[in-house]
Amino acid sequence: MKCEDVRAWLVRDLDGFAEPSAEAVAHLERCPACAAEAERLQRLADAAREALPAADVPSGFADRVMASVAGPLGDEALERASRTRPRWMLLALVVVLAPVAALAFFPRSGVDVRGTRLVEREGAWVAAASGDEFALETGWFVDAGPVRVTALAPSRLRGGAALSLLAGSVALESRAPAVVETRLGAIRLLGNTRCLAILAGEEDLEMVGLDGIRGSMRAALAVAVLAGGATVANAQGAEPAREREAVVARPDEAPRLMEEIAKRLHEIEDRLARLEQEGARWPTPVATPAPPPPPAVPGQRAVLRGRVVGADGEEVGLKRRDSGMEEMLERARRGDEHAREHLRAVAEEIRRAVNGEPPSAPKPRHAVTANEYRLAMQGLANASATGAAQVREAALQALRGVELSQEDRAKFDKALSDALAAIEARRRELSAVEMQRMMVGQRLDALEAEVAEANAQLDAASLLATTRPEMELRGELTRRAPDKLLDRIAQLEDHLAEAKRLGDEGAVEAARGALAGLYRVRSARLRVAELRAALEAAERAGEERKADEVRRMLKLEEEELARQEK
Amino acid sequence: MRIDDSSLVRAVLRGDPEPFRELVERHAAAVFRVVRSAASQAHDADDLAQEVFAAAYRALAKIKDPARFRPYVLSIAARKSADHLRRRRARPSLPLLEEPPAPPPPPRASLLDAVADAVDALPPETRLLVALRHHEGLSCLRIAEVLGLTPSAVYTRLSRAHAALRRALEVRGP
Secondary structure: OOHHHHHHHHHHHHOOOOOOOHHHHHHHHHOHHHHHHHHHHHHHHHHHHHHOOOOOOOOOHHHHHHHHOOOOOHHHHHHHHHHHOOOHHHHHOOOOOHHHHHOOOOOOOOOOOOOOOOOOOOOOOEOOOOOOOOOEOOOOOOOOOOEOOOOOOOOOOOOOEEEEEOOOEEEEEEOOOOOOOEEEOOEEEOOOOEEEEEEOOOOOEOOOOOOOOOOOOOOEEEEEEEOOEEEEEOOOOOOHHHHHHHHOOOOOOHHHHHHHHHHHHHHHHHHHHHHHHHHOOOOOOOOOOOOOOOOOOEOEOOOOOOOOEOOOOOEOOOOOOOHHHHHHHHHHHOOOHHHHHHHHHHHHHHHHHHHOOOOOOOOOOOEOOHHHHHHHHHHHHOOOOOOHHHHHHHHHHHHOOOEOOHHHHHHHHHHHHHHHHHHHHHHHHHHHHHHHHHHHHHHHHHHHHHHHHHHHHHHHHHHHOOOHHHHHHHHHHHHHOOOOHHHHHHHHHHHHHHHHHHOOHHHHHHHHHHHHHHHHHHHHHHHHHHHHHHHHHHHHHOOHHHHHHHHHHHHHHHHHHHHHHO | OOOOHHHHHHHHHOOOOOHHHHHHHHHHHHHHHHHHHHOOOHHHHHHHHHHHHHHHHHOHHHOOOHHHHHHHHHHHHHHHHHHHHHHHHHOOOOOOOOOOOOOOOOOOOHHHHHHHHHHHHOOHHHHHHHHHHHHOOOOHHHHHHHHOOOHHHHHHHHHHHHHHHHHHHHHHOO
């Protein structure tokens, strides 16, 4: 292996492109010049490593990771967990909120997000929140009250997701039909998909999406989540067939899920009955337990549970705190009328869902609390960036069944009106921003093309002059060469190119033959020059043994050079 | 006695998440080195690293060789970092959650000054490649495989980066 080959190998090795070569290593052991070059390149790699940004692991990092991945792993573990936790959680997991399936929830910390600030987070449309703090990337957010959203799955949804939280309600809308496409397990969202979740606001809730939902959702679909239970309701304008597509479980899972839900429903109703007996203060008798549900018919609306599987097959988590319902039961046990009524409403909704009946007509839920009302008002005041009609629907839906005083209703109406105006303004603003982004993107593409071209030129140049010492040697050769070897090479290369262009095969062959000889001479001169430099260095350093070795090699190379030149 | 990665991974796969903590503590520094080269802000690096480990945990059952947890998690780190850069380029961040300006870096050893400046001047994508190459020792082909790039693209960028660093070294001398 020759010095120039070894040096090229060294550069390839630095770039991570070289195959292991025992021959090169052997050469480095006996060639001081190449060894020096290798040392120089190693110093370069060391310096690069030292110069990279420092990466101290923040304290508590492992704790945060562990908090985010809390719970056992794998299907078996999930199954085991589901068998050993026969509580409301199983029913409460029932959230059929397909667009929100894009969300994954695992606790994060260190993100300072306040309720009313629009926050850009990279790669996800919802980034982080804790307590009443919430953030979105491309949408907007307001105080969320009881909702606790902690993180997002890596985004597969490109652009145009907006989510609003209106005092315990969640609305999610995809706004850009041309680009919105999300694939999560079996879920595929199309443009104009809208989803609305209304939370009763009674307890913390980690909203999750499901796999196992088939079909597409178009038009408006509303999902109501009522303090531990979940029902799917057809919003105004949704076509029944599409609604059916949207809310039905996988056909092979639906019967089993329905059966399990019915079983849990009976357990809950039994429990309510026991509570009634213990407390003996129920204002009205608990409804008679529902009869066993009819066999599930694929295509009917269903209440589901499941786990979220991202587009890349990674499970993104499904957690639902079950303490809320336990607490509700405890409150009911202590005689809290509101909790009792709430439990009955939940049981009724679930019974209807299991039986495939339409949801009950909205009933007065309860008088709105001061906090809830404050959050609703603030939510509206902060609304932006999504369709006005959907926000209006969301707001009306959120307030349906809530008894508001006349004065509060007037205030709410005004807040809604203000919010819609803010939305329109925000939409115009976003349109302008999107246009600017598109132009910047085009400019970036052009610049990238220029950079790619420059890189190609650099590559071509590096073939001739990879390292600076080699360039210096070439310069020295040029100065010393009496026959202007390099000029002749350049001339012949021009001839070769011209012969190729003209298709003169004879001339091409002749030029190639001549060039091959000149290349050999050039290589021999390079080797001789390198060895002379190495000899001078060894003599300066007083390394006689090395100098003798280099002299022997130099003699051989000079003989070879003489042969080539002859 | 130090338990090897393979045993820890197997313990996690048996349903006990706690050994994953040890894996995080062992490999967090390497993951941070990779993501830090792509994230301009410390909190972004923190978020990215956390996403990396969360993803590694969720997909742990897919690991082919439990003993190779480090390359496994570094691959995820590289992919997440590249995604992060792509997204950042696609969507310039709004100035609403900016960190305060970072304090000036501490003075560096004189020998490294020029190289450090050259590294700082590299585009983030290239800095990520340099980190993967020189911190983690990944080959060009492996980097290309992890990031979904062509080997020639990786080679070209690394060559350019090395040329810049070589110039920096030559200016400063040995």
